[in-house]
Amino acid sequence: MSQINIRRTLLLLLFPGGVFLCFFFLAPLLFVLVESFTGLDGGVTLQRYISVLKDPQFRQVYFRTLKIGLIVTPLAVLISYPSAYVINNLSVGRKSALMSLVILPLMTSPVARTFAWIIILGRFGLINQSLRALRLIDEPLRIMYTEGAIVIGLLQLFMPLMVLTLVSALENIPDEVEEAALSLGSGRVGCFFRVIVPLSFDGLIMGVTLVFTGCITAYVTPAILGGSRVLTLSTLMRQQALVLMNWEAATVIAVVMIATTLVLYNSLRLIRPKNL
Amino acid sequence: MKKSKALVLILILMLVFLLGPFLVIILSSFGSEALMKFPPKGFSLKWYDKVFNIKMFRTTFWISLKVGLLATGTALLLGIPVAYTVVRFRFPGKSVIELLFSSPAIVPGLVIGFSLLRFFIYVSNIPIIVGLYLGHTAILLPYTVRVVSASLRNFDPAVEDAAISLGSSRLFSFLSVILPNIRGGVVAAFILAFITSFNNIPVSLFLTGPGVATLPIQMLVYMEYYFDPTIAALSSILIVITVFIVQTAEKLLGISQYV
Numbered sequence: 113m114s115q116i117n118i119r120r121t122l123l124l125l126l127f128p129g130g131v132f133l134c135f136f137f138l139a140p141l142l143f144v145l146v147e148s149f150t151g152l153d154g155g156v157t158l159q160r161y162i163s164v165l166k167d168p169q170f171r172q173v174y175f176r177t178l179k180i181g182l183i184v185t186p187l188a189v190l191i192s193y194p195s196a197y198v199i200n201n202l203s204v205g206r207k208s209a210l211m212s213l214v215i216l217p218l219m220t221s222p223v224a225r226t227f228a229w230i231i232i233l234g235r236f237g238l239i240n241q242s243l244r245a246l247r248l249i250d251e252p253l254r255i256m257y258t259e260g261a262i263v264i265g266l267l268q269l270f271m272p273l274m275v276l277t278l279v280s281a282l283e284n285i286p287d288e289v290e291e292a293a294l295s296l297g298s299g300r301v302g303c304f305f306r307v308i309v310p311l312s313f314d315g316l317i318m319g320v321t322l323v324f325t326g327c328i329t330a331y332v333t334p335a336i337l338g339g340s341r342v343l344t345l346s347t348l349m350r351q352q353a354l355v356l357m358n359w360e361a362a363t364v365i366a367v368v369m370i371a372t373t374l375v376l377y378n379s380l381r382l383i384r385p386k387n388l
Numbered sequence: 389m390k391k392s393k394a395l396v397l398i399l400i401l402m403l404v405f406l407l408g409p410f411l412v413i414i415l416s417s418f419g420s421e422a423l424m425k426f427p428p429k430g431f432s433l434k435w436y437d438k439v440f441n442i443k444m445f446r447t448t449f450w451i452s453l454k455v456g457l458l459a460t461g462t463a464l465l466l467g468i469p470v471a472y473t474v475v476r477f478r479f480p481g482k483s484v485i486e487l488l489f490s491s492p493a494i495v496p497g498l499v500i501g502f503s504l505l506r507f508f509i510y511v512s513n514i515p516i517i518v519g520l521y522l523g524h525t526a527i528l529l530p531y532t533v534r535v536v537s538a539s540l541r542n543f544d545p546a547v548e549d550a551a552i553s554l555g556s557s558r559l560f561s562f563l564s565v566i567l568p569n570i571r572g573g574v575v576a577a578f579i580l581a582f583i584t585s586f587n588n589i590p591v592s593l594f595l596t597g598p599g600v601a602t603l604p605i606q607m608l609v610y611m612e613y614y615f616d617p618t619i620a621a622l623s624s625i626l627i628v629i630t631v632f633i634v635q636t637a638e639k640l641l642g643i644s645q646y647v
Contacts, residue, residue, distance in 0.1 A: 122473055122479055126473055126485060130470075133489070133492070136522045136523070137491070138488075140500075191401075209638075211638070212634055213403060214406065216630065216634060219587075220587070221607075224624075227611070227620065227623050228623070230424065231426050276647055329496035329499075331590045332608075349498060350593065373496060377494060
């Protein structure tokens, strides 16, 4: 096929999808971005940003959101690494069976998944009823509408992502590598940290990026488990837009959310272990 | 380390944490009291009866189904050619194209929904259901492109070259040689995209309005007013359907490798 012909084919194949995304994805985002810098008189201004960023409530919510991500992500790594390691060493059939169970929280209706936690963490929920039966508490503990509840909900939602990326990273490490390390006198723990972790590091970073950005932008989990008492960036944005009808603030929060996600996405990728 | 008991224990605890809540919700959907308690008291099917008798759940179920099928179909039609181009050709600006088609999965859904709403209001008054369809198609495109690309990479390009060198047109060879060979990937893309659309809340949140909602949005609205096991019953139905779909898709297509 001639060069020109190929070029025409490429254009033809990419055109419909490309145009669709330009119209119904890029243009709206640009529109909001421009709007966020436009003053009432139509000129360029930072006024909207200044008033949102100065607001102590916004700052509190912003740092709380980051904090939740900073708690969930390491917990997910700690639990997922050993689990992924065990899953990866199973036979093909068992591995597939386990993976299909692990991905269930990602595939289930978010309302169903989160509602389950109300039944567990609520006033008359599983935890409070058990603690009372054991006579450890008199008054029910308040677990719902706390940061802790959000952390638990997000951990269930995003751990599957971490396990998935870690398992596919571990799959690429030949068994011989580990055997070699062990036969050369490496201890099992040493082998894990000095051989397995460095060799699956890209997967780890990928998982960390997905989980952390996921935590920062998640909506349903903080909406149900945190409510209006413990706001995160996304529930604050929804409140500003749909409850308080403060579109200016919502626009700024939207831009801040994208900016934070993009910075995390691009900076986490730069992390490399020293000895690789 | 291959068979350490401590590691297996961590895996089991993780599975309990990931899946236990689903068991809890299914058990409590059979309780007879209106107050959500665990363990539930009594046994009753009345909450299931109630789910089917609430008209808004039926209406929004059909809207979710319609939007999900249409958006998934469109995302496949637009996404398969893109996946084919990205896998089969090298061309300048390829990385930009790949970035463009993966970014709706990176940008927060809430922001996509919000900006689409602002955009639709500004540009014209697009009917709610059309707005939902367009927004969902945009967020599904990364899934269809990624999953179909993955299955195209496993297909030997020499087979296509052979068909073309024997005089078949590129379009015909795609339809008759490639498509049948990647149909597993296409079906996996369909399932993943449809589930993503059917469960979506962040994008739909801003694009639904009075009278037109999707099922998950309607469930959230219901929860704001009533706190009884009706949502547990509806959730249980959705969980059982999801488990069935995921298990079947795993056996037939190995869907977990595409997630």
